[in-house]
Amino acid sequence: MSEQDESGQHESGAGASRRYVLALGAAAASTVVTIRPALAQTAGSIVNCEIPVPAPQAAGSYIAPDGSVVAPGTPGAFPPASRPLKGEEVKVMLRGGTPPGIDAESSQAYANYIRRLQAGMSGFTCYASLQMPR
Amino acid sequence: MAGPRYTADPPGAMPTVELNGLTALFHVRSGMTHILAAPAPQILALLAEGPTTRETILARLTDRFAVESEGDVLELLEARLSELENAGLVWRS
Numbered sequence: 334m335s336e337q338d339e340s341g342q343h344e345s346g347a348g349a350s351r352r353y354v355l356a357l358g359a360a361a362a363s364t365v366v367t368i369r370p371a372l373a374q375t376a377g378s379i380v381n382c383e384i385p386v387p388a389p390q391a392a393g394s395y396i397a398p399d400g401s402v403v404a405p406g407t408p409g410a411f412p413p414a415s416r417p418l419k420g421e422e423v424k425v426m427l428r429g430g431t432p433p434g435i436d437a438e439s440s441q442a443y444a445n446y447i448r449r450l451q452a453g454m455s456g457f458t459c460y461a462s463l464q465m466p467r
Numbered sequence: 468m469a470g471p472r473y474t475a476d477p478p479g480a481m482p483t484v485e486l487n488g489l490t491a492l493f494h495v496r497s498g499m500t501h502i503l504a505a506p507a508p509q510i511l512a513l514l515a516e517g518p519t520t521r522e523t524i525l526a527r528l529t530d531r532f533a534v535e536s537e538g539d540v541l542e543l544l545e546a547r548l549s550e551l552e553n554a555g556l557v558w559r560s
Contacts, residue, residue, distance in 0.1 A: 352531075352532060352533045353532050353533065354532065354533045354535055355505060355506050355509060355528060355531075355532035355533065355534050355535065356505065356506070356534075356535045356536070357506055357534060357535065357536040357537075357540065357543040357544060357547060358506070358536075358537070358543065358546075358547070359537050359538070359543075360538060360542065360543060360546050362546075363550065364503060364504040364505065364506065364507040364547060364550060365501055365502075365503055365504075365507050365550045365551060365553075365554045365556070366501065366502045366503075367499055367500070367501050367554050368499070368500040368501065368502065
Protein backbone atom coordinates (compact mmCIF):
# COMPACT_ATOMS: atom_id res chain seq x y z
CA MET A 334 0.00 0.00 0.00
CA SER A 335 2.98 2.23 0.54
CA GLU A 336 3.35 2.51 -3.20
CA GLN A 337 0.03 4.23 -3.48
CA ASP A 338 0.08 7.94 -4.08
CA GLU A 339 -1.88 9.42 -1.25
CA SER A 340 -3.13 12.16 -3.47
CA GLY A 341 -5.08 9.46 -5.22
CA GLN A 342 -7.33 9.35 -2.21
CA HIS A 343 -8.93 12.64 -3.08
CA GLU A 344 -11.67 12.74 -5.60
CA SER A 345 -11.27 15.64 -7.92
CA GLY A 346 -14.17 17.97 -7.48
CA ALA A 347 -16.44 18.87 -10.35
CA GLY A 348 -14.49 20.85 -12.88
CA ALA A 349 -11.28 20.50 -10.87
CA SER A 350 -8.43 22.21 -12.61
CA ARG A 351 -5.92 19.74 -11.24
CA ARG A 352 -5.97 16.00 -11.90
CA TYR A 353 -4.91 13.84 -9.02
CA VAL A 354 -2.61 10.92 -9.56
CA LEU A 355 -4.26 7.56 -9.00
CA ALA A 356 -1.82 4.67 -8.92
CA LEU A 357 -3.25 1.26 -9.78
CA GLY A 358 -0.42 -0.40 -7.88
CA ALA A 359 1.41 -3.57 -8.70
CA ALA A 360 -0.31 -6.81 -9.63
CA ALA A 361 0.61 -8.37 -6.29
CA ALA A 362 -0.21 -5.28 -4.25
CA SER A 363 -2.99 -5.38 -1.72
CA THR A 364 -5.42 -2.50 -1.41
CA VAL A 365 -8.17 -4.21 0.55
CA VAL A 366 -7.71 -5.56 4.06
CA THR A 367 -10.71 -7.18 5.68
CA ILE A 368 -11.13 -7.03 9.42
CA ARG A 369 -12.86 -10.11 10.72
CA PRO A 370 -15.84 -9.32 12.91
CA ALA A 371 -14.76 -9.17 16.54
CA LEU A 372 -17.90 -10.95 17.67
CA ALA A 373 -17.20 -13.91 15.42
CA GLN A 374 -13.71 -14.19 16.87
CA THR A 375 -15.15 -14.01 20.36
CA ALA A 376 -17.60 -16.80 19.61
CA GLY A 377 -14.74 -18.91 18.29
CA SER A 378 -12.54 -18.27 21.29
CA ILE A 379 -15.30 -19.19 23.74
CA VAL A 380 -15.64 -22.57 22.13
CA ASN A 381 -11.90 -23.22 21.95
CA CYS A 382 -10.19 -21.36 24.77
CA GLU A 383 -9.05 -22.95 28.00
CA ILE A 384 -8.09 -21.63 31.41
CA PRO A 385 -5.52 -23.49 33.50
CA VAL A 386 -6.34 -23.40 37.23
CA PRO A 387 -3.97 -22.34 38.54
CA ALA A 388 -1.60 -20.84 35.97
CA PRO A 389 1.23 -23.18 34.88
CA GLN A 390 3.81 -21.26 36.92
CA ALA A 391 1.79 -22.07 40.06
CA ALA A 392 1.19 -25.69 39.08
CA GLY A 393 0.47 -27.90 42.07
CA SER A 394 -0.76 -25.04 44.26
CA TYR A 395 -4.19 -25.31 45.85
CA ILE A 396 -7.07 -22.91 45.31
CA ALA A 397 -8.73 -21.43 48.40
CA PRO A 398 -12.54 -20.95 48.36
CA ASP A 399 -12.05 -17.22 47.73
CA GLY A 400 -10.00 -18.03 44.62
CA SER A 401 -6.58 -17.21 46.00
CA VAL A 402 -3.64 -19.50 45.21
CA VAL A 403 -2.30 -21.17 48.35
CA ALA A 404 0.31 -23.74 49.24
CA PRO A 405 -0.41 -27.37 48.40
CA GLY A 406 -2.26 -29.14 51.18
CA THR A 407 -3.63 -25.95 52.78
CA PRO A 408 -6.67 -26.96 54.86
CA GLY A 409 -9.96 -25.88 53.33
CA ALA A 410 -8.39 -25.27 49.94
CA PHE A 411 -8.93 -27.39 46.87
CA PRO A 412 -6.44 -29.27 44.71
CA PRO A 413 -5.76 -27.72 41.31
CA ALA A 414 -7.99 -28.59 38.38
CA SER A 415 -6.71 -31.80 36.82
CA ARG A 416 -6.87 -30.25 33.34
CA PRO A 417 -7.36 -26.77 31.88
CA LEU A 418 -11.02 -25.77 32.06
CA LYS A 419 -12.78 -25.24 28.77
CA GLY A 420 -14.56 -22.00 27.94
CA GLU A 421 -17.99 -23.58 28.04
CA GLU A 422 -17.29 -25.11 31.45
CA VAL A 423 -16.06 -21.79 32.80
CA LYS A 424 -19.25 -20.12 31.61
CA VAL A 425 -21.28 -22.58 33.66
CA MET A 426 -19.03 -22.09 36.70
CA LEU A 427 -19.19 -18.31 36.55
CA ARG A 428 -22.96 -18.56 36.70
CA GLY A 429 -22.68 -20.60 39.89
CA GLY A 430 -23.15 -23.97 38.22
CA THR A 431 -21.00 -27.08 38.33
CA PRO A 432 -19.87 -28.62 35.07
CA PRO A 433 -19.93 -32.43 34.86
CA GLY A 434 -16.88 -34.11 36.34
CA ILE A 435 -15.95 -31.26 38.69
CA ASP A 436 -16.67 -31.20 42.39
CA ALA A 437 -19.23 -28.52 43.31
CA GLU A 438 -17.14 -26.80 46.01
CA SER A 439 -13.96 -26.91 43.95
CA SER A 440 -15.94 -25.49 41.08
CA GLN A 441 -16.79 -22.31 42.97
CA ALA A 442 -13.22 -21.91 44.21
CA TYR A 443 -12.03 -22.23 40.62
CA ALA A 444 -14.67 -19.71 39.50
CA ASN A 445 -13.40 -17.26 42.10
CA TYR A 446 -9.84 -17.85 40.93
CA ILE A 447 -10.89 -17.09 37.36
CA ARG A 448 -12.70 -13.90 38.45
CA ARG A 449 -9.41 -12.71 39.93
CA LEU A 450 -7.49 -13.18 36.68
CA GLN A 451 -5.90 -10.02 35.36
CA ALA A 452 -4.41 -9.01 32.05
CA GLY A 453 -1.21 -10.89 31.35
CA MET A 454 -2.16 -13.90 33.43
CA SER A 455 -2.68 -17.27 31.85
CA GLY A 456 -6.30 -17.63 30.79
CA PHE A 457 -7.20 -13.95 31.10
CA THR A 458 -7.98 -13.49 27.42
CA CYS A 459 -10.31 -16.47 27.56
CA TYR A 460 -12.01 -15.11 30.67
CA ALA A 461 -12.36 -11.66 29.10
CA SER A 462 -13.95 -13.12 25.99
CA LEU A 463 -16.42 -15.03 28.17
CA GLN A 464 -17.47 -11.76 29.78
CA MET A 465 -18.28 -10.06 26.51
CA PRO A 466 -21.93 -9.76 25.57
CA ARG A 467 -22.95 -11.77 22.56
CA MET B 468 -15.52 -7.25 -26.71
CA ALA B 469 -17.74 -6.58 -23.75
CA GLY B 470 -16.57 -8.27 -20.56
CA PRO B 471 -18.60 -8.83 -17.41
CA ARG B 472 -20.27 -5.92 -15.69
CA TYR B 473 -19.14 -5.17 -12.18
CA THR B 474 -21.59 -4.16 -9.48
CA ALA B 475 -21.24 -2.81 -5.95
CA ASP B 476 -23.72 -1.95 -3.22
CA PRO B 477 -24.86 1.69 -3.10
CA PRO B 478 -22.85 4.05 -0.88
CA GLY B 479 -25.64 4.07 1.74
CA ALA B 480 -24.96 0.38 2.32
CA MET B 481 -21.27 1.00 2.90
CA PRO B 482 -20.57 3.93 5.24
CA THR B 483 -16.93 5.00 5.17
CA VAL B 484 -14.51 6.96 7.34
CA GLU B 485 -11.31 8.55 6.02
CA LEU B 486 -8.24 7.54 8.03
CA ASN B 487 -5.03 9.32 7.12
CA GLY B 488 -5.12 8.42 3.46
CA LEU B 489 -6.85 5.09 4.01
CA THR B 490 -10.57 4.47 4.01
CA ALA B 491 -12.36 2.36 6.59
CA LEU B 492 -15.52 0.90 5.12
CA PHE B 493 -18.29 -0.92 6.94
CA HIS B 494 -20.26 -3.23 4.66
CA VAL B 495 -23.64 -3.30 6.37
CA ARG B 496 -25.00 -6.38 4.61
CA SER B 497 -22.12 -8.63 5.66
CA GLY B 498 -21.25 -6.86 8.89
CA MET B 499 -17.61 -6.80 7.78
CA THR B 500 -15.20 -3.89 8.05
CA HIS B 501 -12.55 -3.31 5.40
CA ILE B 502 -9.58 -0.96 5.20
CA LEU B 503 -9.10 0.29 1.67
CA ALA B 504 -6.18 2.00 -0.04
CA ALA B 505 -6.35 3.79 -3.39
CA PRO B 506 -7.61 2.96 -5.93
CA ALA B 507 -10.19 0.73 -4.21
CA PRO B 508 -12.38 3.56 -2.81
CA GLN B 509 -12.32 5.35 -6.15
CA ILE B 510 -13.40 2.19 -7.95
CA LEU B 511 -16.25 1.67 -5.49
CA ALA B 512 -17.31 5.29 -5.98
CA LEU B 513 -17.51 4.70 -9.72
CA LEU B 514 -19.48 1.49 -9.31
CA ALA B 515 -21.93 3.32 -7.07
CA GLU B 516 -23.06 5.07 -10.24
CA GLY B 517 -24.24 1.73 -11.63
CA PRO B 518 -22.98 -1.62 -12.92
CA THR B 519 -20.35 -1.25 -15.59
CA THR B 520 -17.60 -3.05 -17.46
CA ARG B 521 -13.90 -3.04 -16.70
CA GLU B 522 -13.26 -0.93 -19.78
CA THR B 523 -15.78 1.70 -18.73
CA ILE B 524 -14.38 1.79 -15.20
CA LEU B 525 -10.95 2.47 -16.63
CA ALA B 526 -12.29 5.13 -18.99
CA ARG B 527 -14.01 6.91 -16.10
CA LEU B 528 -10.96 6.64 -13.86
CA THR B 529 -8.69 8.13 -16.52
CA ASP B 530 -11.28 10.82 -17.07
CA ARG B 531 -11.12 11.85 -13.43
CA PHE B 532 -7.55 10.99 -12.44
CA ALA B 533 -4.08 10.83 -13.88
CA VAL B 534 -3.99 7.03 -13.74
CA GLU B 535 -0.56 5.52 -13.23
CA SER B 536 0.31 1.86 -13.47
CA GLU B 537 3.34 -0.35 -13.31
CA GLY B 538 2.15 -2.61 -16.10
CA ASP B 539 -0.84 -3.37 -18.26
CA VAL B 540 -3.51 -0.98 -17.04
CA LEU B 541 -6.46 -3.28 -17.66
CA GLU B 542 -4.73 -6.21 -15.99
CA LEU B 543 -3.97 -4.13 -12.92
CA LEU B 544 -7.53 -2.85 -12.79
CA GLU B 545 -8.64 -6.48 -13.02
CA ALA B 546 -6.37 -7.30 -10.07
CA ARG B 547 -7.93 -4.49 -8.02
CA LEU B 548 -11.44 -5.61 -8.98
CA SER B 549 -10.58 -9.19 -8.00
CA GLU B 550 -9.50 -7.97 -4.58
CA LEU B 551 -12.80 -6.18 -4.14
CA GLU B 552 -14.63 -9.30 -5.35
CA ASN B 553 -12.78 -11.47 -2.86
CA ALA B 554 -13.77 -9.07 -0.10
CA GLY B 555 -17.39 -9.36 -1.16
CA LEU B 556 -17.63 -5.67 -2.03
CA VAL B 557 -17.95 -6.12 -5.79
CA TRP B 558 -19.51 -8.85 -7.89
CA ARG B 559 -20.02 -9.58 -11.56
CA SER B 560 -23.45 -9.35 -13.08
